[in-house]
Amino acid sequence: MNNTTSSIITSTVMAASFGFMINNASDSKNHSTLTEAEHHTVLAKKTLSSSTRFNDSERFSLEQLKINKRKLQAIKNLEENWNGYNGEIIDKSVISKVETLISSLDYQPQIFPTGRGSIQLDAYLNENNLVEIEISPEINFVYQVKNGKEIEKEVSLSEINDFISELYI
Amino acid sequence: MNKLKCKYIFNEQYNPKYINGAHGGITPQGEIVINFYLERNALPNSQTFQVDENKTAPTEIASEPSDLNNSFVRVIENGVIMNYKSAKEIHKWLGSHLERLEELTESK
Numbered sequence: 292m293n294n295t296t297s298s299i300i301t302s303t304v305m306a307a308s309f310g311f312m313i314n315n316a317s318d319s320k321n322h323s324t325l326t327e328a329e330h331h332t333v334l335a336k337k338t339l340s341s342s343t344r345f346n347d348s349e350r351f352s353l354e355q356l357k358i359n360k361r362k363l364q365a366i367k368n369l370e371e372n373w374n375g376y377n378g379e380i381i382d383k384s385v386i387s388k389v390e391t392l393i394s395s396l397d398y399q400p401q402i403f404p405t406g407r408g409s410i411q412l413d414a415y416l417n418e419n420n421l422v423e424i425e426i427s428p429e430i431n432f433v434y435q436v437k438n439g440k441e442i443e444k445e446v447s448l449s450e451i452n453d454f455i456s457e458l459y460i
Numbered sequence: 461m462n463k464l465k466c467k468y469i470f471n472e473q474y475n476p477k478y479i480n481g482a483h484g485g486i487t488p489q490g491e492i493v494i495n496f497y498l499e500r501n502a503l504p505n506s507q508t509f510q511v512d513e514n515k516t517a518p519t520e521i522a523s524e525p526s527d528l529n530n531s532f533v534r535v536i537e538n539g540v541i542m543n544y545k546s547a548k549e550i551h552k553w554l555g556s557h558l559e560r561l562e563e564l565t566e567s568k
Binding site: 340342343346350351352353397 | 545546549550553557
């Protein structure tokens with residue numbers, strides 16, 4: 292590989308590391324009317340980020356994901372009365388649900404089996420900001436404390452990422 | 461309020477390329493490698509035409525290489541290597557822009 296190619300690749304990797312830029316909508320100030328492409332850019336800039344986020348060591352941690360996947364493997368092997376208090380076996384459907392879910396999360400929670408045969412996901416910042424999510428075969432239930440205010444509700448799997456990520460934003 | 465300014469430094473030869481595909485996967489170091497390519501029909505090195513006196517258009521009688529009609533090319537000018545974390549960030553970033561683009565397309 293020659294130096295030119297190498298430097299192009301290096302600069303591309305740098306761009307990938309620190310964020311991608313989209314066309315600057317301010318260019319459209321030079322025109323009296325917006326073209327279709329510019330219109331799209333302006334609309335897109337309202338809600339979307341023009342670059343990737345700053346590096347956050349907690350976000351998308353492969354190590355934390357690996358730990359949680361190992362925990363799930365261990366949970367699979369739990370037998371009846373695993374906690375000495377008639378703890379139920381964790382249904383395979385719950386394990387598979389959580390396995391799929393954690394791969395899609397920005398931040399990895401702590402994972403625990405419960406005696407009711409469900410799996411609990413915990414994300415904790417402090418007493419006033421925390422999330423506990425219980426995943427059962429039929430229902431997903433969230434208990435959130437946000438700035439001291441409590442919320443309890445049933446949630447879909449697709450909403451869970453937002454509940455956890457909200458803690459870190 | 462604290463402010464942070466991020467400056468972008470461009471290589472002199474910086475010029476975004478049009479691509480229509482990617483080749484790559486996971487490296488032995490556990491990173492993601494993507495080589496971007498432009499896929500297009502292969503072009504001949506040479507073509508030979510026969511010109512008949514009675515016809516106005518010349519007829520192609522040979523071309524090099526001979527397997528040209530069964531070939532296509534992927535031109536690679538650039539590639540990237542990134543770790544898991546950056547790949548996830550870019551995956552998410554790209555996904556959110558795609559969602560928005562789809563919304564805009566639907567609303568038209």
